Amino acid sequence: xxxxxxxxxxxxxxxxxxxxxxxxxxxxxxxxxxxxxxxxxxxxxxxxxxxxxxxxxxxxxxxxxxxxxxxxxxxxxxxxxxxxxxxxxxxxxxxxxxxxxxxxxxxxxxxxxxxxxxxxxxxxxxxxxxxxxxxxxxxxxxxxxxxxxxxxxxxxxxxxxxxxxxxxxxxxxxxxxxxxxxxxxxxxxxxxxxxxxxxxxxxxxxxxxxxxxxxxxxxxxxxxxxxxxxxxxxxxxxxxxxxxxxxxxxxxxxxxxxxxxxxxxxxxxxxxxxxxxxxxxxxxxxxxxxxxxxxxxxxxxxxxxxxxxxxxxxxxxxxxxxxxxxxxxxxxxxx
Amino acid sequence: xxxxxxxxxxxxxxxxxxxxxxxxxxxxxxxxxxxxxxxxxxxxxxxxxxxxxxxxxxxxxxxxxxxxxxxxxxxxxxxxxxxxxxxxxxxxxxxxxxxxxxxxxxxxxxxxxxxxxxxxxxxxxxxxxxxxxxxxxxxxxxxxxxxxxxxxxxxxxxxxxxxxxxxxxxxxxxx
Numbered sequence: 001x002x003x004x005x006x007x008x009x010x011x012x013x014x015x016x017x018x019x020x021x022x023x024x025x026x027x028x029x030x031x032x033x034x035x036x037x038x039x040x041x042x043x044x045x046x047x048x049x050x051x052x053x054x055x056x057x058x059x060x061x062x063x064x065x066x067x068x069x070x071x072x073x074x075x076x077x078x079x080x081x082x083x084x085x086x087x088x089x090x091x092x093x094x095x096x097x098x099x100x101x102x103x104x105x106x107x108x109x110x111x112x113x114x115x116x117x118x119x120x121x122x123x124x125x126x127x128x129x130x131x132x133x134x135x136x137x138x139x140x141x142x143x144x145x146x147x148x149x150x151x152x153x154x155x156x157x158x159x160x161x162x163x164x165x166x167x168x169x170x171x172x173x174x175x176x177x178x179x180x181x182x183x184x185x186x187x188x189x190x191x192x193x194x195x196x197x198x199x200x201x202x203x204x205x206x207x208x209x210x211x212x213x214x215x216x217x218x219x220x221x222x223x224x225x226x227x228x229x230x231x232x233x234x235x236x237x238x239x240x241x242x243x244x245x246x247x248x249x250x251x252x253x254x255x256x257x258x259x260x261x262x263x264x265x266x267x268x269x270x271x272x273x274x275x276x277x278x279x280x281x282x283x284x285x286x287x288x289x290x291x292x293x294x295x296x297x298x299x300x301x302x303x304x305x306x307x308x309x310x311x312x313x314x315x316x317x318x319x320x321x322x323x324x325x326x327x328x329x330x331x332x333x334x335x
Numbered sequence: 336x337x338x339x340x341x342x343x344x345x346x347x348x349x350x351x352x353x354x355x356x357x358x359x360x361x362x363x364x365x366x367x368x369x370x371x372x373x374x375x376x377x378x379x380x381x382x383x384x385x386x387x388x389x390x391x392x393x394x395x396x397x398x399x400x401x402x403x404x405x406x407x408x409x410x411x412x413x414x415x416x417x418x419x420x421x422x423x424x425x426x427x428x429x430x431x432x433x434x435x436x437x438x439x440x441x442x443x444x445x446x447x448x449x450x451x452x453x454x455x456x457x458x459x460x461x462x463x464x465x466x467x468x469x470x471x472x473x474x475x476x477x478x479x480x481x482x483x484x485x486x487x488x489x490x491x492x493x494x495x496x497x498x499x500x501x502x503x504x505x506x507x508x509x510x
Contacts, residue, residue: 003339006360006406028407035363035402036383048360050407074396080459085467096462100485101451102387105396106403235462235484 001039008050012179012213018049020181020209027051027211029111030074032103037116042123042132052108056213059083065219071110071177071212075165076101078109088217090225090244094168097229100236110212113166113176113192114204117159118238120144130156131200141302147238150299150308152266157200158300159266161193162238166268168227169215171244171260177214178206186216193267200266221258223248228319229262230311239263241311247283247323254278259316261295264308271295274316283324288317345409349374350418356405364408365389365400368415376416376442380487387486390443390450391415397450416442424508425449428499436490444486448500451482452509474504 006028009015019025024046028034031052037043056072059081067088069078078084079095098104098112121127121139128137138157140148148158169176169189176192178185193204206212225246231237242262248255257278259271274291281287292313299309342357347364349372356371365382368374368391380388382401389400392414420426425445428434435441455474463481464472472478479497488496503509 001361003359003361005340006404008406008409028404031402031404031407032384032399035404038361039383048404050404052407076396076454076459080454080457082468085460089467092460092467093462096460100387101454101482102390102397102399102447102485103384103402105450105454106398235481 002041002044004038004045005047006050007047008053012051012054012056012211015049015051015054016179016181016209016211018047019211022047025049026208027110029072029108029114030103030106031111032099032107033111033115037123040123041125042116051110051211056110062216067217069109069215069217071108071214073109074105075099075107075109075112076104079104087220088168088172088225090171090227090246091165091168091217093227094164094229094242094244097227097239097242098164109165109215112163113169113212113215114206115163116203118162119147119159122159131159131196131203134199134201144304145302146304147240148302148305149266150264150301150305151261151269151296152195153300154196154198154200154266156198157196157266159196159200160238160263161203161265161267163268164227164229164239164242164262166193167242167260167262168244169217169260170268170270171246171258172221173218173258175216175218176206176212177216178210179213180207180210184213189215189268190270196266221246221248222256224323225258226319226323228315230315241308241315243312243315243319245316245319245323247320249283249324252282253280254283257320259291259295261312261316264296264299264312273297278320283320285317285321288320289313292316345405347372347405347408347413348411349413350415351412358405360404360406362405363401364391364393364398364403364405364413367405368400368413374415374417377446378439378442380439380443385487386440386443387447388440388443390447390486392446392450395450395453397447414446416446419445419449423449424506425499425503428502429496432495432498432502434492434495434499435488436492440486440488440490444483444488444496447483447486448496448503449509451479452500452504455482455504474501476501479504 056070127139244260274295277291380386
């Protein structure tokens with residue numbers, strides 16, 4: 001592993017100064033992704049600024065009925081929090097579906113949003129990868145493409161965004177708080193990750209010297225929420241397709257629905273088109289299938305990943321059908 | 336390549352004992368435990384966060400030693416398998432239920448299970464928990480399998496491990 005230095009600042013301001021002053025500095029959260037990528041030589045750093053023990057580990061109720069989640073909160077602590085389990089079951093289940101118990105106990109909320117793709121060519125230093133090395137080319141498109149995204153792709157990159165947490169956050173209209181020496185700003189979770197376009201190495205709107213300090217959840221949307229993840233094995237694997245959903249049915253019609261898709265996009269995918277198609281009409285499997293077809297109308301597939309279009313349809317149908325069945329206790333009611 | 340930043344003294348509290356070693360910042364907690372502290376019970380399997388063999392407890396949480404920098408654990412209480420045994424009820428149960436064959440994953444399995452049982456006692460749900468809002472979750476075999484999925488066993492001793500964890504959880508002797 002290429003050597004680097006390590007610093008553990010006493011407060012957020014010191015962390016922002018250290019990274020702001022040092023061109024090769026990176027923030028270090030739980031390290032579950034960054035330490036691995038540093039060891040493999042996929043990422044490099046001259047200095048790691050450890051923010052995992054800063055006082056960013058609070059979960060606080062906000063005046064609007066929402067929650068403010070410090071970026072240093074561990075994934076397991078957020079998933080296990082009583083208010084998250086009761087009010088945001090889609091978020092709790094998304095977190096619980098990710099990685100393993102050990103990794104969830106280490107990984108921070110802020111770090112999760114910065115995790116890199118698991119496209120195998122990204123971590124293969126012998127293969128060209130535009131995400132790792134801008135302009136180098138892409139070995140994935142004509143290689144092992146089964147895991148690639150089908151939405152939001154470009155000629156340069158079709159790497160799938162791996163986060164489960166982020167899929168729930170886009171569905172919940174969460175906001176991401178970013179701090180730097182220049183001040184604090186908020187961006188929507190939906191706008192935090194950027195499409196690969198010509199520059200797949202740029203994955204978020206956060207500058208290198210900006211630290212995610214909090215995730216702000218607005219008050220829970222009405223209805224029932226759930227997260228369903230389909231993968232090659234029952235646990236401890238990345239999604240082939242996942243669906244984050246919050247559904248509110250009033251008098252037989254969909255009053256509101258939130259849909260996020262994982263495993264299919266180069267970014268955590270908010271299914272706005274599908275939501276619009278479902279809102280105001282009675283819910284049926286056929287209607288959900290139409291909605292997903294609209295959302296995936298622009299899908300670009302390879303023979304190896306075309307199955308994701310059908311799998312997304314089936315997963316969305318199954319998830320919404322279950323949410324629409326009040327007697328089914330397996331989906332959490334939102335208090 | 337730039338010169339490595341110099342090694343510097345790092346003090347860890349491992350199994351209740353303070354030890355100080357001169358470490359480079361890139362040294363993992365796993366390597367510090369094995370090569371500096373001489374505690375080779377914690378195993379290096381994949382060294383990339385996939386197998387769970389290096390699981391140790393840091394301030395009571397189960398973490399992967401390979402993806403934790405030793406400096407990140409400075410000032411924390413680290414418990415390795417040497418601090419658990421040699422005859423913790425869970426270890427005896429693993430032996431009794433044939434929850435091992437080659438034994439390479441066993442230290443990580445035991446540390447992970449102890450961390451998992453603490454999470455469960457604190458009321459943590461898992462992905463297979465039906466009612467997320469429930470205060471207490473029955474620790475069924477399905478729950479144990481989901482919660483222990485971060486520990487791989489290439490000998491395939493999972494059934495024995497599940498039985499051992501379940502027995503200890505039901506007897507309440509894992510604390």
